[in-house]
Amino acid sequence: MANVTFSSPVMANDVTVYAIAGHRGTILSVAKAYKIPIPFDCCDGECGSCLVEVKHLNSPIRYGVNLTEKEKETLRQLSKITKEEIEDAEVNSMPPRYRLACQCFVRDEDIFVSFEGDQTLPAKRPAMSIAAGIFAGGIEIGTVEEFLAFAIKVEDEAAKHFEALAAEMGRCGNQEVADLFGKLAGYSRLHLEEAQTRAGDSDVTPFMPEEHIWPDLVTPEQTALWAGDPSLSRLGALKAALEGERLGFEFYHHLAETSPDPKIRRMAKEFAKEEREHVEILEHWIERDATMAEA
Numbered sequence: 337m338a339n340v341t342f343s344s345p346v347m348a349n350d351v352t353v354y355a356i357a358g359h360r361g362t363i364l365s366v367a368k369a370y371k372i373p374i375p376f377d378c379c380d381g382e383c384g385s386c387l388v389e390v391k392h393l394n395s396p397i398r399y400g401v402n403l404t405e406k407e408k409e410t411l412r413q414l415s416k417i418t419k420e421e422i423e424d425a426e427v428n429s430m431p432p433r434y435r436l437a438c439q440c441f442v443r444d445e446d447i448f449v450s451f452e453g454d455q456t457l458p459a460k461r462p463a464m465s466i467a468a469g470i471f472a473g474g475i476e477i478g479t480v481e482e483f484l485a486f487a488i489k490v491e492d493e494a495a496k497h498f499e500a501l502a503a504e505m506g507r508c509g510n511q512e513v514a515d516l517f518g519k520l521a522g523y524s525r526l527h528l529e530e531a532q533t534r535a536g537d538s539d540v541t542p543f544m545p546e547e548h549i550w551p552d553l554v555t556p557e558q559t560a561l562w563a564g565d566p567s568l569s570r571l572g573a574l575k576a577a578l579e580g581e582r583l584g585f586e587f588y589h590h591l592a593e594t595s596p597d598p599k600i601r602r603m604a605k606e607f608a609k610e611e612r613e614h615v616e617i618l619e620h621w622i623e624r625d626a627t628m629a630e631a
């Protein structure tokens with residue numbers, strides 16, 4: 337028996353299919369055959385789009401768990417497998433909790449496969465700003481190191497920019513706006529740390545972009561703000577910050593959609609997702625402030 341049950345918040349109901357011997361293939365190929373919307377991209381264990389959680393139902397059988405180096409590495413990069421799990425899989429044939437659907441073969445056992453669906457990017461492509469259009473045409477990022485160098489530059493400058501604005505606003509006595517910029521600087525610092533951690537020991541300095549390659553000569557998340565304007569209202573600051581975060585989102589989103597390298601697409605998707613969360617936070621604050629101002 338090989339009943340495979342698929343479950344996801346993007347599906348109305350769980351779906352169980354019977355994978356016939358000889359036609360089993362990978363979890364992804366079974367999913368495709370039954371139109372189950374597991375996201376995928378490279379189909380080669382590199383991009384991580386097809387991440388699934390696999391529960392082995394009523395089966396004491398231990399098959400050899402064929403974790404390829406590629407799958408291990410991608411799961412590691414996604415923080416979805418531990419050293420202990422790898423050892424357990426290799427020594428005790430204990431399957432790890434998460435797998436890549438394009439790499440994991442369906443065996444003669446019942447399994448429950450759950451996946452989140454692609455929540456990293458909005459279903460509808462956002463309208464591209466002119467600046468993002470220029471990134472699209474003018475900046476080519478060919479390697480992961482180059483991508484990380486760009487991300488480090490973008491986030492470092494955004495953090496410094498927001499910190500400078502926070503200090504300036506504090507000096508002018510506009511503490512509320514200063515706190516807001518402090519928070520945004522914190523978000524950028526977290527992003528920066530993430531990019532630095534991913535770069536690990538690789539020296540990405542040679543790939544750091546120069547200022548002149550950016551539209552308007554500033555990195556995307558630096559907003560066109562007006563340091564030192566003490567009259568800047570909280571709502572005005574929020575709107576300007578939103579513009580900057582949107583540009584950051586568009587920068588990563590564009591790469592996530594167009595880079596020929598699946599690893600770059602995956603990382604860009606993750607960064608785009610975080611930028612989108614910041615955009616949503618700012619939109620929420622703006623809506624709330626606008627409503628309060630109207631009341």
Ligand code: FES
Pocket residue numbers: 375376377378379380381382383384385386387410436437438439598
């Ligand atoms: S589709 Fe499975 S790792 Fe890319």
